[in-house]
Structures are given as C-alpha cells and as structure tokens.
Amino acid sequence: MAAGGQAINCFVLFCLAVACQGASGLPLLFARSSAAAQRFSVLLMLTGSCAGSAAALWSLTSPAPVTFALISGLPFGPGSLGIDALSAWFLIPVFLVTGASALFALGYWPADRHPETAARVTFFLGLLAASLSALLLVRHLVLFLVVWEIMALAAWFALSTEDEKPEVRDAGILYLVTAHLGVLVLFAMVSLIASLTGSYLFPAPGSLPAQGGLASAIFLCALIGFGLKAGVMPLHVWLPSAHANAPSHISAVLSGVVLKVGIYGMVRIFSCFATPPPWWGGTVLILGAISGVIGVAFAIGQHDLKRLLAYHSIENIGIIMIGLGCALLGQSLASPVLATLGLAGALLHVLNHATFKALLFLGAGAVIQAAGTREIEVLGGVGRRLPRTGLFFLTGALAICGLPPLNGFVSELMIYLAGFTSLKSSPGLMGALPVLAVPVLALIGGLAVACFVKVYGVVFLGEPRSPEHVGTGDPPASMLGAQALLALVCVLIGVAPICVARPLENALAAYRGGFVQQALVPMVPFTWITLLAVLLLMLAAGAALWLRRRTGRAAATSRTWGCGYLKPTPRMQYSASSFGSLLVAWFGVVLRPEVHRTDPAGSFPGPAAYRSHLPETALERLFLPLLEYLYEKSAPVRHLQHGKLNLYIVYTFLTLVVLFILTTR
Template identity: 45%
Template sequence: MRFFIPAVILLLLSAFIAPFCRRGSLLADRLSLFAGLGGCLCGLAAVIFCLIHPEEALLRLPWSSFSGYIALRLDPLAAVFLLPAFFIACAGLLYGTGYRPTAKQPGTSAWIRFFYPLITAGIALLLTADNGVVFLIGWEIMALGGYFLVVTEGDNEAQQAGYIYLAATHTGTLALFAMFGLLGDEACVVSFPPAGSIPADTPTATAIFLLGLFGFGFKAGMVPLHIWLPRAHAAAPSHVSALMSGVLIKTGIYGLLRLTGFFSTIPAWWGWLVLVLGVVSGILGVLFAIAQHDLKRLLAYHSVENIGIILIGAGAALLGRSHGMHEVAVLGLAGALLHVINHGLFKGLLFLSAGSMIHATGSRRLSDFGGLLQSMPYTALFFLGGAVAICGLPPLNGFVSEWLVYLGLLKAGLDPSNLISGSLILAVVGLALVGGLALLCFAKVFGLAFLGMPRQDLSHVHEASGSMLSAMALLLGACLWIGLLPTTMLPLLDRGIAAWLGTQAEGAVPLAALAPAGYISLAALALIALPVFFLLAGHLRPKGEIPRRCTWGCGYALPLPRAQYSTSSFAETIMKLFNWTMGTVFQIKKPQNLFSPAASFRSHTPDPVLDRTLIPSLTVIAVAATKTRRLIQHGIIGLYLLYSALVVCALLIFVLF
C-alpha cells in the first residue's frame, strides 16, 4: 500500500480541485491535471511493485458503523486489472486537455475533471476491496460517476443513455446485494473468504454463482445483459468512453473471477455456461458492430465482442479446473487476463482516435467521413494500429492474448482422452469466426473513414492537438510493447493466475513453458523487418524515371463521392446472411426509370434485447398501469381508506390461516 493510498488520495484531490476550473482558473486546471496524473503514476508504481514482488498488501481499519472493517487488499489478481485502469486513466486525463480545454468549455470541462478521477478512485477501491461493504461502496462510486459522465452532453440522446445505464447497473447491484448476503456476514463486513475455501456442491453455492454472473454480467456487458452499453459509450465524451470500455466493464470480469476463486471445486456446467455466453457475446457483438453507421456505437459493440473473448478464456479456465486439466486452466485464464489488459489498451486507442475524428469533423456517422488520411495522417496511423490490434493480427498485442485462448481451447480439444474435446473445437471455430468478422468490420471502417474521397466538405478538418496525439501514442506504444515482447508479461500473469487458483497453484507449470511466446517476438520482428527491407531496397536501387499510369477505373473517369461504398452496401451481404439472427430492416426505394432521382437504400439494425424486447414490453406495462390507475384513483379519500382496510384484512387472513 506504499504507493496505492497516495494514488487514491491524489485522484480524490484532483476531483475536488476540479470545480474551481468552472471559473476559468488556469491554476486550478493545471493542479487538477497534475494531481490526477500523479495519482495514476503512483497507482502504476504500486501495481508494478505488487506484480514483481507478489506479496499481498493489506490495510484494515475498524469501522464502527458496520461493526466491521475498511478492508483493502492489493494482490496480483487485483493488480492485473489495476494496471490498465491507471494507464488508461492517465492517457484519458492527458487527452482531455485538448479534447475539452477548460479555457473554451469551462463548465463541461470542470464536470468531467471532477468525475473522471473520482470514478478512477472508485474502481481502484472496488478492485482492492476485501469485504462486501467496501466493494459495494466502490461499485456505487463507479456506477454513479459513470452516469454523470454519460450525461455530460446534456442532450436527449445522452439523457436516455444515462437512464438506461442507471437502471441496468442498479439491477445488477441488487443481484450483488443478494450474492453478498448469501456469502455470509463475515464476507460482508470482515474479509472475503480465502481462495478455494468454499464448497461448490451446494444449492447455496449455485445461487451465489448465478447471482454473481447476473450482477457482474450486467456491468461487463455480455449478451443478453449488454442493453446499456452501446448507447452509453456512444453518448459519453470519447475519453470517457475509453475509460468505460477499457476499464469500467472489466470490473464485471474481475468480480466473476474473484467470486469463482472462492470455491474449492468448479462444477462443469459453470464453465460451459460462461463459455457459451462468451461465444454468443463474441459473435453477436461483432455482427452488430458491422451493422452500425455510428462510429462510437460500432466500437461499443466491439466491446461486447471482446468481453465475449475474455469469457471464452474464463470459461476454458473454469472447465480446466472442473476436469482437473491444470494446463487448460492456466492457458485459458492467462488469455483472459492478458486480453483484459490488451482490450483496455487498443479499445482506449480506438475511442481516442474516434474522438479526434469527431472533434475535427463534428460528426459520428461513417457516411460523413472519407479521405481523412490526407488531413489527419497521425490519427489515421493510430486508428490503424488499434484496428490491427483488435483484429488479433501480429505484431500488435491482440494477437498474443487471443493466441493464449486458442492454446487453452486446443490443449483440451485435441486431447483424445478428454470427453469435452469436440465441444471445445466448436468454441475454437466460434473464436475464429469472431476474428474474421472483426477484420471485415475494421476494413470497412478504415476504408470508409480514411480512404477514398470526402463525402462532404472537410476543408475545416484539422489534425488532433499535441496532447491528444501524445495520449494515443502512449497507448499504441503499449500495444506494440506487448505484441513484440510478450515474454515480459508472462511472469506477471503467472502471479495473477496463482492468486486465482489459491492452493491449487502449488507446483504449477510456469506459463512460459506452456506458451513459448518468444517465437511470437521473432515472428513479429520478421513482419516488421520485411517491409523495412523492401523500403530500403527501393531507396537503394538505381535512380531512374518511374512511369506513371492511370489505374483502371471501371469506366468511371470522374466518379462522384456518392458512388463510393457506403456503410450499408459494404455490410449488406453479411447482414442478409445473418439476418435471421439480427433482424436488420432494409428500406429500399427502387428507381422508377433510368433517370429517376428518388432511388434510395437504407438499413437499420435494432438491438434485439433492448429495442425489440424490453422497450415494447415496458411500453405495454406502462399503458396497462396508466389504465389501471384511472380505475382505482378517483380522488376520494374514503376509497383509499377502503383499499387500506382490504389490504390489512388480506394480510391478517394470510398470517392466521
């Protein structure tokens, strides 16, 4: 706790200085920024120290209000989740100085400056909480801070997104209250049980797991509990979206892993349930991302997809523990934990890059972009780096974590003595499908946004400011580090895995022996060396006149911007192929003759859970409630007293008979 407590104090100090920025005070702005950055750096120091020297740091203070303790514990499992939390928060604070400068927008800037470090401190508190009360306090700080950041813009879209987020997060919180109640008083106010200390073969254990999966699944955004995520991520400012997608939703994954670590054994169906939810979330998340026209909603659905990948790794780890396959458990959990870090980095990079595009163009719609490479070359480079990483391609970090998940699934799937091998091979196919569809999606996004001709006047478009580019460079550098040198991460993951396995980690095979990541470094360096070689060869060849010729334009000498591919036309084939799952609505107005100007094509893909199920159901309930109110509310006091008497009589009959 040597650096951790100062980190939390500095983050809180940054938040409490922020309101003075509303008056346009440059001093308050700088003090708030430096306090926030200092808190994040102190937090990173505490996390790295914990992972290098895996000794648990404990803090326990008596708390008479709950007859218990303020109990904090920084162990390697919490440190793995805190590492991207502090790093992304640091990049977000730096990015925010250019995205929402205090001098131009003192009101909203002060609002974000207050809640941004506050939510980071809340996340740090819940990740290190060692009892239920402290965990739920941190959970509520994070949840309420997230709501106020989502509604920052104040428009109707942001307000609706905030209400849905608030309803979803507190529905999950109710389940967590019940879960902690079943865990017992000691877990709530004293300390969490040690790893591997609770038997899992009881109905109570099953109820605890299902309540935890529901509550933490809402926060993680897994299908079908993802209803709040696309709207909230799209409505929030871009560096807030980076924090929510890269850090906030991972607290749900942390809670699920911490909860399952309490049990001595794992029933096989727990692992299967998590694995199936992961495959479904991954496939549906990327399919709905392909269908989006809004850049930030597209990235939000990719968060659902990547939560699915993490759940696939976690499901494999649970199955490994259930069937006594230690290597499968280690590889699956290693892939899940590393993807928690990796997704935070590359999704943060993508949201910050998207924010730069929105800041420059004033639009989130892909159909309004085109040709941005000419005016925003650095943003294009950073977005391309994030796209390569999220598609799981070398030499970026996304490849490494997905490779570990593949190894875990194949290790179990190719074992002839394993009864579950066939089903796990199907999970491999599902994971491969997710990767292929992600590549298709980002080929669409990068091509439509940065290549081709502008679809509207973009003469006002400018490159992002220095602070915004610096934040993106930090995240891209981290993605390259893990992609090129994955061996530096494996020992840190070993310690997080040991904290989850508890006593079962004794005599465990090191991750480096199961996953020879050194070959990835060599392959990644070869991929980088190949284009460098061709560039040098082209530079050193004898100089001469290089002929220039026009490329074949398919008969269009001067094509109009409208003749380019659109978001709908690019995704039309995939949407029709999977329309039985997605329910995409196509609006086609065919031309009446050869020169008809009124032809059009539109597509819209409503969310199947929120737009097709919950909203219609709640609308019916609201209409029925309105009609019922008219029947029973007449404004006559005597009738209300009669209702009360009838209720009392009914209760007496119930108690007596």
Template identity: 65%
Template sequence: MIFSGEPATCIYLLLLAVACQALSGLPLLFRRGSAQAQRLSAALLAAASLAGLSGALIALLSPSIATVTIASGLPFGPFEAGVDPLSGFFLLPMFIVTGCAALYGVAYWPAALHAGNCGKLTFFLGLLAASLTTLLIAKSTILFLLAWEVMAFAAYFALTTEDEKPQVREAGTLYLITAHLGALALFAMFSLLKGETGEWLFPAAGTLSAQTGPAAAIFLTAILGFGLKAGCMPLHIWLPSAHANAPSHISAILSGIVLKTGIYGMMRVFSAFSDPPLWWGGTVLVLGLVSGVLGVAFAIAQHDIKRLLAYHSIENIGIIMMGIGIALIGESQGNPALTALGVAGALLHVVNHALFKALLFLSAGSVIHATGTREIDLMGGVARRLPYTALFFLAGAVAICGLPPLNGFVSELMIYLGSFTAISSTGGLSGMFPALTAPVLALVGGLAVACFVKVFGIAFLGAPRSEEHAGGHEAPGGMLAPMGVLALCCTLIGVAPGLLAKPLNNALSVYRSSLSGEWIENLVPFTWVSALAAGLITAALLAAYLLQRRATRLPVGSGPTWGCGYLRPTSAMQYTASSFGATLVSWFKIVLRPEVHREEVTGLFPERARFASHVPETVLERIYLPFLEYLFEKALPVRRLQHGKLNIYIFYTFITLVVLLALTSR
C-alpha cells in the same frame, strides 16, 4: 488504520493514488473555465497513475499480499483493502488508461471552450478513477459495494456531460437503470456469500464448495450482476448508446476499464469455489461465444464509428469470458493446464483490450474532433489530413483483430491453446465445449478484420464524402501523446510477451494455489511469438524503406482517379458502410433484423431516389422494451396503491416492518 503484510509500500502508493484521483476534480470547481486549473487536474490524475502503476507493479511482481484495515463504525465490521497479483492485473491498465484519458481531455475538452460542463466532467472523471481503484483493492464486500455504487454514479454523470442533448440523457438513463439492476443482483449475491462464510469478506481462493444450492445461486446472481456491468450478450443493452454518446476519453474508460470490473468480480467470486460443476464453465463459455459472434456481427452493421467500437467491446468481453469458461471447465475436469491457459488468456486479454480499445476510442475522438461527425459515411480521406491519428487507429485495429505483431494476438493465442489442449486431453461433453472455442474465435477474428477494413477504408481512405465534414486538421500534441503511449504499450506486449510471464504466474497462484509454479512459460511459446513479431516489424520497415527509396527515383505525377468508365465520378460512387457490410449483415439477418428504406427508380425521367439501411438494437427494441410494456400494462391495478400521500406510504412501511419482524422472529 492498521497495515499488515509485505510489502506494504504498494498499499501506501495505491492509497496515495486514490487521494490524488479524488482531489483531481476540485481545481476546476473553484476556478470555472480556467485552463491552468484544468492542467492541474490532469497533472493530479497523471501523478495518481504513476503512483498507482508503481504499486500495481510491486503487487504483480511480488506474491505477498499487503492489506489495510479501516474502522468503519458500521455493523458490517471494519473495511479491509488489499492488493494481490490478481487485482494488480486489473489495476495496471486502469492507471494507464485513466492517466492517458486525463491528459487527452485537456486538449479534447478544453475548459476555455466548455466552461459550462468541463468542471463537472473533470470532477466525475477523478471520482470515477478513485472509485475504480477502491473497488479493485477492496477485500470487504461492503467496501466493494460502496465503491461499485460510486463508480456507477460517477460514470453516469461523466457520460451525460452533454446532458442538453436528448440522446445523451436517454443513454444515461438506460445505463443507470441497468447499473441499479446489477447492484440488486450483487446485494443478493453478497448476502448469500455471507451466509456461506459468516463474514463480509471475499472468501479465500478454493475455500468453498460449489456442489450446494447456495453456491449455484451465488453463481447465477454473479453472472447477472457482473454480466450487466461487463456487457455480455444479452445483458449489454446499456453499452452501445453509453459509449457512443459519452465524450471520447470517457468512452475509453467505460470500455477499457469499467466493463472489466464485471470481469474482475466474476473471477474473484468464481475463484472462491474449489470444485465448480461442468455447467458453470459451459454457461460462461456459451455466453462468451454468443457475445463474441453477435458483438462483431452488430459492429459490422453500424454506421456510427463510436457505436461500432462499442459493439467490439461486447465482442472482446466475449473473448475474455471464453477464457474464463475454459478455466472453469478445466477445474471441473481436474485439468490444471486448461485452467492455467484459460485464466492467463482472460487476464492478458483484459489488459490488452483496455489498451487497444482506449487507443481506438481516443483515435476516433480525434477524427470526430476534426470532422465534426460520428457517421462513417460522411467521412472519407481522413488519413491525408490526420496522418498520425490514422496510424494510431490502424495500430489499434490490427491489435483488436488479434493479428501479430501486436498484443491482441498473444492473449487470443492463449485461448486458442486452451481450446486445443481440451481437444487433445479431454473427451466427451467437457471436451466438446472448449473445442468449439477455436473455430468460433477464428470466425470472430475474420469478421473483425472485415469490419475494420470497412472502417479504415471508408473513413480514412478515398475522397471526402461531404463538403461540410471535409475540413479539419491533425490533433494537437496533447491528444496524440496519450495515443502514442497506448500504441507503444500494445507493441511492447506483442513483441515481448515474456515480460508478463512472472506476473501471470503470480496471478494464477492467487486464483488457484495449485497453479503456483512456472506454468505459462511451459504452455505458451513466448520466444517464438517474440521472434514472429520482431520478424514482421523488421519486414514491414524494410519494405517501407525499399518502397520509399524506389519512389524517390520515379517521376512524380498527378491525375484524376480512374472513374471506371464514368466521365464525371463523384465521391458518392464510393463504398458506403451499408454496401461494404451488406453481405456479412445478410448472414446474420435472423438476429440483426436489418431495416431497409428504399425508394425505387420509376418512370422515364425518374426523380431522385434514396436508399438507407438501419440495424436496430434488436435485444433492447424487440425483446426487453415490448416485455416491459407488457408488464407496465398488467401492473396498472397495482399502481392504484400509489396515492401520492405521505401518510399512506408511512403506513405501507410500518406494515412491511411488522411482517418482516414476524417472519424473522420465527
């Protein structure tokens, strides 16, 4: 093992974090169902997060690159790992979210009550965290692929913790299929990359030309392989079911971190090319625009709170890809300001989305823990019983909608500024694409506000809608504390975004050396953003104080809620998720294809009527599955080659090897 570069301290800290993460699941394997062993596992993951955060911060604040080379004994050469400000930006939220998820899981999934599967969950949670860290520091493409595959399997076993449920097994199988398809695309991409560079390492930034056929193939395979993991439309098919059926703290990691490995791979590969053509940026930007709009449209139509949050992950991946698309268009036009705003906006939104989406999933887990259901229409009045959880969910909702004074506003502002910069400085087709970003982003933000007004109003306000789900109590401190940490991080970035100016500048210089310097401070009004955030928080606190003071002086009384003329109002008269979003769903019905089940009221003395609506996973159920069924039918003759006899399979392998040797010898 050879260390090089300065400062090497961050590599030591990150390797220590990987070791603690990988070992964190062992105590529960040896002491099944032990609460002490579970707490020890959580402590190891928390210690790993603290060590890793220290290493990531050193990398973010220092432009130096520290590396370590490990002899592998493989024909691909030694493994090389290293950390720079670009990878540091992805490591930062990874350690925060995995640490918070580990602490949350002790109270949410206690070993004493889940002795049968808690050991499995904890082991693969630690392995997932270790593979994520390894993947983000890998400089060798083979080490990256090994960590990528370990991450895929660890995520599969973690999300299928409750594998006795058929829907969980189906979600896990779909995830595993798409993960392997993405890996096949990456095998092709890294092989092409090796052909261009002559070595199994990520190329340095700006060292390859994009004006070649292999470069176009590398770009397309990267979009396919990394896009399947990131969950951009229409490659998102595994995401809604996996996020919905995993334990809530695993959903937080899947959405907040695992999706971002696809974004990291795209940015790392795209940065290697110095002159990307316009169609590269246009392709990424269109995928981002489609993912943003359709992601939030599908979210509005959902009744399952975790599936709703999953579709918002697709929306936010779309926002990140908008930033990457703007950056690529800026590079193709030689516009460094456009490139800087696009890259910085995408990177900051990676951090922001990881924080507020993890906060929302943990808050949703607290609600599910209390009510015993994921269906929004069976909830109601949750805020009275879970006031702190309601407050944290509201903070996450404000952040994900891109509203000040929280962090989502800052990163979306950068992407807005990139769009405005393109409008003012770039003409023709290259200016039209980024110009579309501003109105589409505004539409996405407005729809996101409508969606979370629906969720908060139906689930947290009003009266309980179902007696069997009307109980529950506030989450214990072990679940509230991680939510508080995430909410605090969202607030800190929203109030003081200037703290991230230097790390962003350092990451920009790694992505493209021509962007070294104090770019972000000159392009983004951090001072005004901080003043706006501080003013809004001060005004909110002052209004709350005045209202509370006035309320203490007024007489307190109670009475029934006004029934709008009905003498016997019931909870069934409240808005439902379907009724609240019906108008918005109708706007996108061409894509969403909503299914309505209605029993009409007939006769003088009608029987009990019923109305229900459902929005299918259109891309999966209406496109992919019919296409696969068609392929299966047409491939029946080929299946005759599958005799189930080992000697026949060995013969097939021998013939294949002979053909390959003949082709390569030429």
C-alpha cells in the same frame, strides 16, 4: 493483519494514487475556465497513475498478499482492504487508461472552450478513477457495494456531460437503470455469501463448496450482476448508447476499465469455489461465444463510429468470457493446463482490450473533433489530414483484430491453445466444449477484420464524402501523446510478450495458487511470437520504405481510360452500408436490419438509394415490450400509490409485521 515494510510502502503508493485521482477534479471547480487549473488537474491524475502503476507492478513482481483492517462502526464488521497480484493486474489498465484519457482531455475538452462542462467532466473523471482503484483493493463485501455505487454514479455523471442533448439524457437514464438493477442482484449475492460463510469478507480462494443450490445461486447472481456491468450479451443493452454519447475520453474509460470491473467481480467470486460443476464453465463459455459473434455482427452494420466501437467492446468481453469459461471447465475436469491457458488468455485480454480499445476511442475522438461528426457515411479521406491519428487508429485496429505483431494476437493465441489442449486431455462432452473456442475465435477474428477494413477504408482512405466534414490537421500534442502511449503498450506486449509472463503467472497464483499451473513459458511459444513479430515489423518497415521511394520519384501523368466514368465522384466509393450489407444479411435473423432502398427502374431510371439501420434488438424487441407488458399488468398495484404519507406509513408498518412473523418462526 501484520504486513512487511515492502507491503506497507506499496499500500502507501496506492493511497497516494487514489488521493491524487480523487483530487484531480478540484482545481477546475475553483477556476472553471482556467487552462492552468486544467493542466494542474491533469498533472494530479498523471501523478496518481504513475504512483499506482509503480505499486501495481511492485505487487505483481513481488506477490505477497496482505490485508489491512479498517476501523469501522458498521454492523457488518470492520472494513478491509487487500493487495494481491490479481487486484494489481486489474489495476494496471485502470491507471494506464485513466491517465491517458486525462492527458487526451487537455486538448480534446479544453476548459477555455468548454467553460460550462470542463469542470464537471474533469471532477467526475477523477472520482471515477479513484473509485475504480479503491474498488479493486476492497476485501469487505458491504464496503465493495458502497464503492461500486460510487463508481456507478460517477460514471453516470461523466457520460451525461452533454445532458442538453436528448440522446445523451436517454443514454444516461438507461445506464442508471441497468446499473441499479445490477446492484440489486449483487445485494442478493452478498447476502447469500454471508449466509454461507457467516462473514461479510470476501472468501478465500477455493474455500467454498461449489455443490448445492446456494452455491449455484451465488454463481448466477455474480454472473448476472457483474455481467450487466461487463456488457455480456444479452445484458449489454446500456452499453452501445452510453459509449456512443459520452465524451470520447470518457468512452475510453468506460470501455477500457469500467467493463473490466465486471470481469474482476466474476473472477474474484468464481475463485472462491472449489471444483465448480461443469455447467458453470459451459454457461460462461456459451455466453462468451454469443457475445463475441453477435457483438461483432452488430458492429459491422453500424454507421456511427463510436457505436461501432461500443459493439466491439461486447465482442471482446465475449473473448474474455470464453477464456474464463475454459478456465472453469479446466477446474471442473481437473485439467490444470486448460485452466491455466484459459485464465491466462482471459486476464491478458483484459489488459490488451483496455489498451487498444481506449486507443481506438481516443482516435475516434480526434476524428470527431477534426471532422465535426461521428457518422461514418459522410467521412472519407481523413487519413491525409490526420496522418498520425490514422497511424495510431490503424495500430488499434490491427490489435483488436488479433493480428500479429500486436498484443491482441498473444491473448487470443492463449485461448486458442486452451481449446486445442482440451481436445487432447479432457474426454467427454464437457471436455470437448472448450474446443468450440477455436472456430468461434476464428469467426470473430474474421468478422472483426472485415469490420475494420470497412471502418479504416471508409473513414481514413478514399476521398472526402462531404465538404462540411473534411477535417483539419492532427490534434494537439496532448491528444497525440495519449494515443502514442497506448499504441506503444500494444506494440510492446505484441513484440515482447515474455515481459508479462511472470506478472501473469503471479496473478494466476492469486486466483487459485493450489491448482492453477503457474509455468506459462513452457505452454506458450513466447520466443516464436517475438521472432514472428520482429520479422513482420521488419517487412512492414521495408515495404513502407520502398513505397516512399517509389512514390517520391517524378512520374509522367496522362489521361487513362475512364471506364465510362470520366468524372468520378465520392458517391462512387463504397459506403458503410454497402460494404457491410452482405455480412449483415448473413446474421439477419438476429440483427433484424431495417433496409430502405430505391432500385433503378424503367428506361430512364431515377436516382437509386440504399440505407440500412440496425435496431438494438435485445432492447427494442425484447426488454422494452416486456416492460410495457408488465406496466400494463401492474396497473391495479399502482393504485396503491396515492401520494399520502399516512398510507405509506401503514404500508411500511404492515411490511415490518410480515417480516417479523416470517423471521421469528
């Protein structure tokens, strides 16, 4: 359709961004171990991120939805690209996180030290970034599935970089299987939408009836297909192993933005329906509550630093789903305030989680590079050797716990306000359901604080537990710069959330402009949030200055009472297992922990020991046994596979005959 000059300029910037991202991996393909080629690759990625961020901010501040038809000979009609504020909102974390991750890789995965894999991981990081950006601009359902598949394959190649390791291969296979299962469900969703609308374009917001079996089938397909990509529990089985075994800057992209395209798909499809039934919102909210609580419970029991962060991704996807469930219930109950606060909290948490979770994964990568391990049990005292990384990791930890003055507090506050609003304005059982968001968020926040007290205390504080993993100094400037950029965004949104109010309102209007109330400022106390943040920052700065002066004074030293331990050792510190054992026991029915302990016994007891392990309950206790059962029962059918081409042609012919008979009745 026709577009103004401003929209065309914005579209040109997006095209430039996607082209730079896609081409960023090419220099290293021709010069595999060249540091100059790697710097040029990073420059291309940063250029694309800057151009794309400028275009996305332009679209958010001057929202004018525009579509561009593409010439295509496909039987599904011409492809279509579109720019609106909702796409632009999701594009911001894509450009931010992929740019920061590419900059981090310059010091974390240098080409001269990884000549065999640097070209591969750089190329597929660029392809992944380009496909993510293009995916958010596509308005044609079939083209969307094509780009979705490119994104899935690029992510698989990137996370499988170290495929000589068995655990990496296993993680890649599990990811690939679940990704293609999700695509199959999305194929069904696209077919159902086409049968309902007669077109393969994304329906306009609020244009589809939400009543009837066909609408419910589309909702369930979107929830399952996109939920697999987002990592909604219990569809999360691929996520912990993929995030843990990928290179850390790839883990940052997987958690920061790849999960979010699953959320984007749900938001885009749900926006197409007018007045969804209450059970839609209730289902999304309950799944979010389960993902949030159980995800953080699994995180508490982890000993692998990156696997722990992976489970926190499931937790935060749960928080986003809680906000989205409140928004759907607000639409069902004709409560614009509930819908606005719920959706605003969910969308803002998309951006917030992308920044602080990418920051945490990059910080974990710096620790792993310096200490040579990601096993929490053998780490300790890292903060004294990596002080800047420790500060950035602490920033991300405070943000993910939803504490002021950082960005996680702002988005979670909006969802809290949505829950309290429903208590006053929405009568009935379904109207009271969003109130569940309040205690659930409080429980999630409390457990997250306990988990990151464990992580930061065991990894960064105390004494080194193993001389082999003491750690060196802070990483190179490129790695610190990437972390500093993300930490700055966390602080900026937490201190001045009013700066995102207008763009967020425009994104809400793109979701359902005719229903969602757009004025966020009267509903959210942005001024009080800023005053609280400034006060807390001043108190923190004052306390740091006082401690520095106090510790800088000369002090006399003398032997103190040793409490019976005259020679303390690192073994006397809390370990990851001992710190979280009580909380893991509380959720033992779901987590099913495997505990190995040796208690002291007798007058002269031998060494005592305690170790625990959390299996992936859904995968190991539910899905794998189910698949093994189906494999055994399908033995008669498997005999049809003889490896003979003539029999396969017969099978194909008989299938076509049956389909022809069924479709011509």
